[in-house]
Amino acid sequence: MNDMLSKRGCSLVAGILAVLVAGAALADSAPPADPSPARGSLSEILPGHRGTYLYYHALDYGSQSLTHPLRLIINGGFGIMQISNRDNRPARIMYGRGLRNVSDNLMRPWWAVREQGLGVFLRHEVIPxxxxxxxxxxxxxxxxxxxxxxxxxxxxxxxxxxxxxTHSKRWSLATLFVYHLLNETVENNDKLGPNPDPVADFWIFNPAGVWLFNKDSVAQFFSRTLHFTDWSYQPVIMPETGELQNVGQNYAVKWHLNNSGSRSIFYHWGTHAELGMSFTDAEGRCVSFGFGFVAKNILEVDDLSDTVDLAVSGGLFYDRNNSLLASLVAAKGKDFPWRLNLYPGLFDLGPLQPGFYVALDQKDHLSGGITIGAITHLPVGLGWE
Incomplete structure (x- = not known):
C-alpha cells in the first residue's frame, strides 16, 4: 500500500513539477505581463518605497505579517524535523559534524558524485x-x-x-545562504562521508533559483499568473522538552480558472503536496482545500542516498489577499494527525497581534503555542503541552 501511495504521489508531483518548470521557461522568453486585476491581487507599487513588490506587501495580517529573515531561517533550516524518524529537539543535532561533512562535500563535489556515479546522480537528483x-x-x-x-x-x-x-540583494543572498547551509547541516546531522544531496542543492538548484527569480519576467509570471506565496508555519519552542514544533516552510500557488480569479486550481507544498481548489470573493478572501501526500519517514536508498515514504494528507485554508489567516491540516505523519494554525489578524486581539497553533497528537493529547506578531524580531513562539 505504501509503495502504491509513493508511486501515485510521485506521479502527481512530477506532473505538477513539469507544469511549473515549463511555465518558468516560457515566462523567461515572454515579454512581461500586465499586472492581473484578479481577486486577491495587490498593488505592486508601495507608496514611499522604491521598485515593485511582487511577493512582499508589508501586510499587517496573516502569514505575510510574520515575514522576517530569522523566521525564514528557522522554518527553512529546521523543516526536516517534521519527518517522522527525525528528532525535533534542536539541541540534539550534531551541528559541528553535520557542517563539517556538508563543507567537505561542497568543497569536493566530484567526490560525492563519483562515489554515486554521474548517471545515478543525474537521474536521482537532477533529471525529473x-x-x-x-x-x-x-x-x-x-x-x-x-x-x-x-x-x-x-x-x-x-x-x-x-x-x-541599500544592498537588498546582498542581504537577501546572505539570508538564503544561512538558511540553506543550516538546512543541509540539520539534514546531514551525524552523517560522515560522500553525500550528493548538498552538492545538487548548493551548486545547481539554489543558484539557479536565484538566477531565475532575479529575472522580472519569471518573478512576474509566478506572482501574477500563479500567485506564488509563502505560507510557512508558526514555529514554537516547548520549554519542558526542548522540542521545536510546528516548524516548516510551505508554499502555495493558485492558477485562476476565470478572469475574475473567483475559482482557481490550488497547490500547496513543503514536505508534503496537496492539490485542490480555491474560491475567492470580491474582497480577496479565499477558501482553499487540497488532498495529497506527506513525507512520513526518511528511508535509505543506498549508502549515499535517502528518500521518503509517503502518507495521505489534506488541508483546509483561509487567506486574504494571499496572506494565510488559518489552516487545518490532517496527515498521517509524525506526531500530529491534526494541526491548526490561526495567524495574526484573523481576529482583532489587541496590539500584541497573537497567532495560535493547536495540534492533536497520535494519542489524542493536545499541544499548542502562541506567536506574538507584534514582536517582529522574535522568530519562534512559546509552546505548551
Missing part, C-alpha cells in the same frame, strides 16, 4: 524522469530549492528594500 520514490530526490530540489528558494530570495530582497537596506 522517474516517478519511483527511490529515484525522485529531484522533487524537493526543484520545488523547494529551485522554486521555493528562488521565490524566498525575491521575497527577502523586497523585504530588505522595503525596510530601507
Amino acid at each position: 524522469i522517474s516517478v519511483r520514490t527511490g529515484d525522485s530526490q529531484y522533487w524537493p530540489n526543484y520545488m523547494n530549492h529551485l522554486l521555493g528558494g528562488g521565490m524566498s530570495y525575491r521575497m527577502m530582497e523586497e523585504y530588505y528594500r522595503y525596510h530601507g537596506h
Whole structure:
C-alpha cells in the first residue's frame, strides 16, 4: 500500500513539477505581463518605497505579517524535523559534524558524485524522469530549492528594500545562504562521508533559483499568473522538552480558472503536496482545500542516498489577499494527525497581534503555542503541552 501511495504521489508531483518548470521557461522568453486585476491581487507599487513588490506587501495580517529573515531561517533550516524518524529537539543535532561533512562535500563535489556515479546522480537528483520514490530526490530540489528558494530570495530582497537596506540583494543572498547551509547541516546531522544531496542543492538548484527569480519576467509570471506565496508555519519552542514544533516552510500557488480569479486550481507544498481548489470573493478572501501526500519517514536508498515514504494528507485554508489567516491540516505523519494554525489578524486581539497553533497528537493529547506578531524580531513562539 505504501509503495502504491509513493508511486501515485510521485506521479502527481512530477506532473505538477513539469507544469511549473515549463511555465518558468516560457515566462523567461515572454515579454512581461500586465499586472492581473484578479481577486486577491495587490498593488505592486508601495507608496514611499522604491521598485515593485511582487511577493512582499508589508501586510499587517496573516502569514505575510510574520515575514522576517530569522523566521525564514528557522522554518527553512529546521523543516526536516517534521519527518517522522527525525528528532525535533534542536539541541540534539550534531551541528559541528553535520557542517563539517556538508563543507567537505561542497568543497569536493566530484567526490560525492563519483562515489554515486554521474548517471545515478543525474537521474536521482537532477533529471525529473522517474516517478519511483527511490529515484525522485529531484522533487524537493526543484520545488523547494529551485522554486521555493528562488521565490524566498525575491521575497527577502523586497523585504530588505522595503525596510530601507541599500544592498537588498546582498542581504537577501546572505539570508538564503544561512538558511540553506543550516538546512543541509540539520539534514546531514551525524552523517560522515560522500553525500550528493548538498552538492545538487548548493551548486545547481539554489543558484539557479536565484538566477531565475532575479529575472522580472519569471518573478512576474509566478506572482501574477500563479500567485506564488509563502505560507510557512508558526514555529514554537516547548520549554519542558526542548522540542521545536510546528516548524516548516510551505508554499502555495493558485492558477485562476476565470478572469475574475473567483475559482482557481490550488497547490500547496513543503514536505508534503496537496492539490485542490480555491474560491475567492470580491474582497480577496479565499477558501482553499487540497488532498495529497506527506513525507512520513526518511528511508535509505543506498549508502549515499535517502528518500521518503509517503502518507495521505489534506488541508483546509483561509487567506486574504494571499496572506494565510488559518489552516487545518490532517496527515498521517509524525506526531500530529491534526494541526491548526490561526495567524495574526484573523481576529482583532489587541496590539500584541497573537497567532495560535493547536495540534492533536497520535494519542489524542493536545499541544499548542502562541506567536506574538507584534514582536517582529522574535522568530519562534512559546509552546505548551
